[in-house]
Each structure stands twice: as C-alpha cells, then as structure tokens.
Amino acid sequence: MASVEIRDVRKAYGSTRVIHGVDVDIADGEFVILVGPSGCGKSTLLRMIAGLENISGGEIRIGDRVVNDVPPKERDIAMVFQNYALYPHMTVADNMAFSMKLRKADKAEIESRIDRAAGILGLKPLLDRFPRQLSGGQRQRVAMGRAIVRDPQVFLFDEPLSNLDAKLRVQMRTEIKELHQRLKTTTVYVTHDQIEAMTMADKIVVMHDGIVEQIGSPLELYDRPGNRFVAGFIGSPSMNFLDGRISGDGFETDGGLRLPLATAPAGSEGKPAVYGLRPEHIALDPAGIPVTVKVIEPTGSETQVFADAAGQQVVCVFRERITAKPGETIHISANPRLIHLFDPQEGSRLTH
Amino acid sequence: MVDVASTGMNHRPATGSQRSAWAKLSTSSGWLGFWYMVPAAGILILFLAYPLFLGVWMSFTDTRIGRPGEFVGLENYEWLQDDTVFWLSVFNTLLYTVVASGAKFVIGLYLALLMNHHLPFRSLIRALVLIPFIVPTVLSAIAFWWIFDSQYSIISWSLMKMGLITENINFLGDPNLARACVIFANIWRGVPFIAITLLAGLQTVSPSLYEAATLDGATRWQLFRYVTYPLLTPIIAIVMTFSVLFTFTDFQLIWAMTRGGPVNSTHLMATLSYQRAILSGHLGEGAAIATAMIPFLLAAIMFSWFGLQQRKWQHGGSND
Ligand SMILES: Nc1ncnc2c1ncn2[C@@H]1O[C@H](COP(=O)(O)OP(=O)(O)OP(=O)(O)O)[C@@H](O)[C@H]1O
Ligand SMILES: [Mg+2]
Numbered sequence: 001m002a003s004v005e006i007r008d009v010r011k012a013y014g015s016t017r018v019i020h021g022v023d024v025d026i027a028d029g030e031f032v033i034l035v036g037p038s039g040c041g042k043s044t045l046l047r048m049i050a051g052l053e054n055i056s057g058g059e060i061r062i063g064d065r066v067v068n069d070v071p072p073k074e075r076d077i078a079m080v081f082q083n084y085a086l087y088p089h090m091t092v093a094d095n096m097a098f099s100m101k102l103r104k105a106d107k108a109e110i111e112s113r114i115d116r117a118a119g120i121l122g123l124k125p126l127l128d129r130f131p132r133q134l135s136g137g138q139r140q141r142v143a144m145g146r147a148i149v150r151d152p153q154v155f156l157f158d159e160p161l162s163n164l165d166a167k168l169r170v171q172m173r174t175e176i177k178e179l180h181q182r183l184k185t186t187t188v189y190v191t192h193d194q195i196e197a198m199t200m201a202d203k204i205v206v207m208h209d210g211i212v213e214q215i216g217s218p219l220e221l222y223d224r225p226g227n228r229f230v231a232g233f234i235g236s237p238s239m240n241f242l243d244g245r246i247s248g249d250g251f252e253t254d255g256g257l258r259l260p261l262a263t264a265p266a267g268s269e270g271k272p273a274v275y276g277l278r279p280e281h282i283a284l285d286p287a288g289i290p291v292t293v294k295v296i297e298p299t300g301s302e303t304q305v306f307a308d309a310a311g312q313q314v315v316c317v318f319r320e321r322i323t324a325k326p327g328e329t330i331h332i333s334a335n336p337r338l339i340h341l342f343d344p345q346e347g348s349r350l351t352h
Numbered sequence: 353m354v355d356v357a358s359t360g361m362n363h364r365p366a367t368g369s370q371r372s373a374w375a376k377l378s379t380s381s382g383w384l385g386f387w388y389m390v391p392a393a394g395i396l397i398l399f400l401a402y403p404l405f406l407g408v409w410m411s412f413t414d415t416r417i418g419r420p421g422e423f424v425g426l427e428n429y430e431w432l433q434d435d436t437v438f439w440l441s442v443f444n445t446l447l448y449t450v451v452a453s454g455a456k457f458v459i460g461l462y463l464a465l466l467m468n469h470h471l472p473f474r475s476l477i478r479a480l481v482l483i484p485f486i487v488p489t490v491l492s493a494i495a496f497w498w499i500f501d502s503q504y505s506i507i508s509w510s511l512m513k514m515g516l517i518t519e520n521i522n523f524l525g526d527p528n529l530a531r532a533c534v535i536f537a538n539i540w541r542g543v544p545f546i547a548i549t550l551l552a553g554l555q556t557v558s559p560s561l562y563e564a565a566t567l568d569g570a571t572r573w574q575l576f577r578y579v580t581y582p583l584l585t586p587i588i589a590i591v592m593t594f595s596v597l598f599t600f601t602d603f604q605l606i607w608a609m610t611r612g613g614p615v616n617s618t619h620l621m622a623t624l625s626y627q628r629a630i631l632s633g634h635l636g637e638g639a640a641i642a643t644a645m646i647p648f649l650l651a652a653i654m655f656s657w658f659g660l661q662q663r664k665w666q667h668g669g670s671n672d
Contacts, residue, residue: 050567051567052563052566052567072566072567073566073567073568073569073570077567078567079563079564079567081560081563081564083558083560085558085560085561085563085564087561087564087565087578087579088583089582089583098565098568098578099568099569102568102569102570102574102578103569146564146568150568
C-alpha cells in the first residue's frame with residue numbers, strides 16, 4: 001500500500017491540451033473517486049498514474065518514488081478496465097495467474113493466491129471457465145480478482161460498473177466497497193456517475209475540462225459545493241439555480257419573487273447573484289412563494305414536481321403525495337440555511 | 353363477376369385439394385430449402401464436380417488429343433510410378449510449397465506486426481506492401497524473368513559493377529539456383545495476402561488486452577507470445593490453408609519463368625500435368641498427374657481443418 005501524490009500534472013496530445021495542471025493527494029489506504037462529465041480527462045489522469053500514457057508535465061509519486069519515468073510494470077499498480085480486458089483464450093484461473101506466471105512465482109504461491117482471491121469474490125466454481133462463458137457481473141469479478149492476486153500498492157478502476165445493469169451495479173458497488181474495507185489498498189476509481197461517487201468514496205475529486213473543480217468528502221461536496229459546477233454536478237436531481245439579485249436581507253428573482261437568505265454577504269446589496277436550492281430541500285408551505293405546477297412525476301417513495309417560478313424552472317422533490325394538478329399553483333419554501341449563493345459570472349461561491 | 357364466381361364454385365373441391373397439397377409443399381421448410389439450394393447445387397455440379405469427375409475418369413483412360421480413349425484401369429498410374437520426372441515434380445512441389453509457405457508466413461507475420469505499429473508513413477507502407485498482390489502474376493513473372501535473365505540480369509550487372517563477381521550469374525540455368533529463384537518469386541508474390549490478412553486479424557485484438565498484459569508485467573516478446581499469437585491462431589490457420597493450397601497448385605509463375613526447366617528441376621505437378629496433357633497431347637497421363645495432387649491437397653485441408661477447429665475459448669456454451 002502506498003500514498004499517491006499528483007503534482008501539477010498536465011497532459012497534451014500534440015497541441016491539444018486535455019489536462020491543465022491537476023493536484024491531488026491520495027493518502028495511504030484511501031478510496032478516491034475521480035468524477036466528472038464525459039471527456040473531462042478522468043481516464044487520461046488514471047492512465048497516467050498507471051503509466052499507460054506518458055506525463056506531459058508535473059509529477060506523480062507513488063509511495064515516495066516519482067514514477068514519471070518508471071515503466072508500468074514496475075509501478076506496482078493493478079488496473080480494472082471498463083471492458084474488463086480479460087484474456088479470452090485463458091481460463092479464469094489462468095487470467096488471474098498470468099501476472100504471477102510472468103514473474104515466475106512458484107506454483108504453490110500462485111495457487112494459494114488464486115484460492116484466496118477466488119474465495120473473496122465467490123469465483124471458486126468458475127475457475128475453469130473461459131471469459132466467454134461468464135455473465136457480465138462474473139467477468140467484472142474476474143477482472144477484480146486479477147487485480148487482487150497482484151496485491152499491488154494501488155488499485156485503479158476505470159468505470160468498472162458502466163457495462164452492468166442497474167441492479168447489478170448497485171450490488172457490485174457494495175462489493176467493491178466491502179473489498180476495499182477488507183484489503184485497505186489505496187484505490188483510485190473513475191466514474192461519471194455521481195451516485196457511485198457519493199456512495200463509495202472517502203474523497204471525491206470533481207473534474208471538469210481538464211481541471212479539478214473541488215476535492216472533498218462526499219458530504220462536504222454536497223453541503224458546501226465550491227462553485228456552481230460542483231453544485232450542479234453533485235446531487236440528483238441537480239440543484240435549482242435561480243437568477244436574480246440580492247435585495248435587503250433576501251433575494252429577489254428576475255421574475256420578482258422574494259426568497260429568504262440566512263445572511264446576505266456583506267456589501268452585496270443590489271448585486272446580481274444565483275440562488276442555488278436543492279430540490280429535496282424544498283417543502284410545501286402556504287406562506288411560501290407561489291409556483292405553477294407543470295409536470296408531476298410520482299416515483300412512489302417521493303414525488304418530483306417541475307414547476308415554474310415566475311419564469312424560471314424549479315424542480316422540487318417532496319416526500320409526501322401531491323394532489324395538485326398541472327396548471328395549479330402551489331406554495332413552497334426552503335430553509336434559508338440550506339441555500340447557496342453563486343456569482344453569476346464566475347460561478348464561485350458567495351456565501352461563507 | 354357471376355361467371356368467375358360460378359366457375360370458382362364448380363371447381364372448388366378440386367382446386368381446394370390441389371391447393372392444400374401445393375400449400376403443404378411450399379410451406380414445408382425442407383422443400384423450400386431444397387428449392388433454394390437448387391441453383392447453387394447446379395452451379396457447383398456443373399462447374400466443379402463435373403470437371404473433377406471428368407478429370408479423374410480421364411486418368412483411367414488413354415485419351416489423347418483428337419482421339420477418344422478407352423478405359424485402361426490404373427495403367428497411367430503404373431506408368432507414373434516408374435517415371436522419375438514425375439517423382440522429381442512431386443519433390444519439387446513439396447519443396448516449393450514447404451519453403452515458400454514457411455517463408456511467406458514468417459515474413460507476412462513480421463510485416464503485419466510492423467504495420468500494426470504507429471509507423472511514420474503507415475498508409476504509404478501499407479500501399480507498398482500490397483503492390484506484389486495487385487500486379488498480375490504473369491506480369492510479375494516476366495519481370496522476374498528479366499531480373500534473373502542470364503545476360504541482362506540487373507542483379508548480375510550490379511554485382512559486377514560492385515566488383516563482387518566477374519561474370520553473369522546463370523540464375524535460371526542452374527537447377528538449384530532456378531529453384532531458389534522461383535521460390536523467391538512466389539514468396540514475393542504471396543506475402544501481401546498473408547500480411548494484409550494477418551494485419552486484419554491483429555486489428556481485431558483489443559488494445560486494452562495489451563495494456564492489461566503490460567500492467568501484468570509482460571515484455572514485448574511475452575505480449576506477442578501470450579496475447580497476440582494465441583488470439584491470432586484462428587486466422588493463421590485459415591490464411592495458411594489458402595496459402596498452402598495456392599502454392600501447391602501454382603502454375604503461372606513457373607510457366608512464365610522457367611517452363612519447368614532447367615532439366616525439369618522446377619517442374620511442379622501442375623506444370624508437368626499441363627505439359628504432358630496439353631503440349632504432348634497425352635490427356636490421360638496428364639489427368640493422372642493432376643489427380644495425384646488430390647491426396648496431397650486433401651491432406652493439407654484435413655490438417656488445417658483440425659487446426660481450424662474452434663478452440664474451446666472461442667465458443668460459449670457448455671463447459672466440457
Ligand atoms: N489519443 C488522444 N488524442 C487526442 N485527444 C485525446 C486522446 N485521448 C483522449 N483525448 C481527449 O482527452 C480528453 C479527455 O479524455 P478522457 O478519455 O480522459 O475522458 P474521460 O473523462 O475519461 O471521459 P469518459 O467519461 O467519456 O470516459 C477528451 O476530450 C478526449 O477527446
Ligand atoms: Mg473514460
């Protein structure tokens with residue numbers, strides 16, 4: 001096990017620059033998730049840690065060793081690929097044994113390691129099968145088994161669950177989490193699914209267009225998003241953003257609705273701002289602001305309401321059942337301590 | 353209208369039963385399949401089975417050009433058994449096939465691996481590799497004939513200019529040199545087919561397998577040995593079967609370059625058969641030589657058939 005330090009790392013393919021200086025510190029044994037929209041450079045960063053892409057600038061350390069010029073096989077990392085990359089002509093057991101056979105480990109050791117990994121992952125009955133004869137979830141487990149037998153310093157995962165169906169994904173999520181708690185190996189995990197990130201990570205790195213937007217624990221990112229991008233990316237359904245300006249001790253939307261603020265930022269009277277409000281923090285309140293219901297989507301446990309607040313769309317999630325019909329007006333309010341204010345130009349956070 | 357209706361009424365029982373018989377036939381998938389197969393089977397019988405049968409039959413007769421033959425049993429084959437030229441051609445054919453196919457495989461695989469890498473001018477190199485394949489065989493044979501000419505050979509000329517030799521090399525006049533030359537020409541001509549086919553096979557191997565193996569600690573040689581080669585074996589089996597069949601039955605190159613000479617040292621079974629049957633007019637004997645190729649070709653096909661049989665990892669299903 002080892003820590004990983006990423007210092008001002010840059011990547012360019014020819015003249016296309018895709019990563020513009022990224023700093024991340026990953027402590028020994030930590031489970032870190034890189035998350036961000038498609039094309040933001042998550043896989044590229046992961047592959048640079050693995051040594052599959054060379055590093056255009058900056059420095060990556062694994063343990064106390066700078067690995068910029070260390071070939072992949074000497075970095076002591078194991079990677080699980082999105083398409084699993086199992087060797088189709090080898091059985092499950094041979095797939096797992098391959099790395100050990102290459103470094104000429106002795107037979108007894110190979111067998112005991114495979115046995116242990118197969119035990120952890122429930123692969124024992126499948127050891128003689130070929131990858132073709134496995135289901136998606138089983139292949140996924142074999143890919144993890146191949147990583148586990150290596151007993152590496154760092155595990156790297158690149159969207160390992162994206163080929164699985166929704167139910168299996170939830171199950172594998174738990175399994176990977178359990179595996180990490182058991183092995184305590186430093187893990188870097190890439191996903192574009194923010195729910196996966198929220199549920200699994202010790203620490204989330206939110207990336208966007210080749211830069212890091214924010215690093216923090218899942219709840220930190222949820223409670224105190226550092227900017228409008230992170231606020232919109234973390235949480236589902238995503239946060240509502242209302243344009244308007246600060247006036248007095250409250251906020252007035254462009255449509256003239258008045259919303260409460262816990263404390264207005266000093267010296268901001270009359271300045272334009274963006275009012276961020278999570279759908280699940282909205283409650284029905286006869287004393288609240290009036291909004292017009294447009295669409296109602298009951299999911300059983302909760303009800304999502306798409307409404308119009310004086311010209312701006314608001315999504316609300318209510319735990320209770322809603323009797324209102326589309327076209328009717330309902331009154332809503334939110335706890336002012338749970339709202340976020342952002343700068344309309346830069347997107348940076350205005351509240352404390 | 354009335355007429356039609358009444359006729360329909362009159363004949364109803366008859367047409368009804370006819371139709372049901374016809375309906376049964378036309379909807380029975382066995383019959384339908386039979387009818388779909390008829391054209392293909394007809395073409396195969398007409399153009400493949402019939403000539404093959406005729407050839408084999410002819411080898412049991414003493415047919416000559418211009419004279420219908422009589423059945424003579426195995427006489428032609430008995431003749432061949434004592435015919436040293438025939439046995440020389442068998443030896444030549446085997447030598448030609450084994451050496452040329454082996455060399456074509458090694459060079460083709462090497463070129464395919466090379467072209468699969470990020471080379472500068474990759475598309476130019478790919479186009480260059482294809483040239484021998486595009487040039488008509490007879491044309492390239494004539495070019496080789498010039499290259500290996502006893503007087504005007506460019507090789508002799510260059511070597512003489514460099515002062516390495518003092519007189520022209522008689523490439524196609526010396527038996528062993530001539531063999532080497534035709535084999536060289538065959539290799540030159542056959543490599544592109546193998547290289548391009550293997551390249552197509554290489555490109556189906558997912559790059560992430562190489563990445564996974566690299567992370568697993570494989571060296572470049574081990575990547576080839578444990579990932580590329582096993583994944584390529586099905587395609588290698590196919591391409592080498594074709595290569596062996598084409599090389600074994602080669603005719604054009606030899607005929608254009610040496611006509612089997614000098615002193616029969618480059619005669620293959622195909623060229624000898626042509627010479628005996630068409631040029632000398634002994635159709636029966638020529639047919640016997642051609643028929644004698646069949647067991648060899650069958651052996652080659654059987655060999656690759658078993659080589660080609662799907663390996664267990666290629667198919668899903670039961671785990672036996
Ligand atoms: N070989 C390459 N040459 C040029 N640009 C590349 C290359 N590989 C990736 N890129 C670019 O780098 C950027 C980041 O790619 P990357 O694969 O890291 O995205 P990602 O965050 O993993 O996205 P996804 O969630 O879709 O997998 C993309 O804009 C992509 O177009
Ligand atoms: Mg990716």
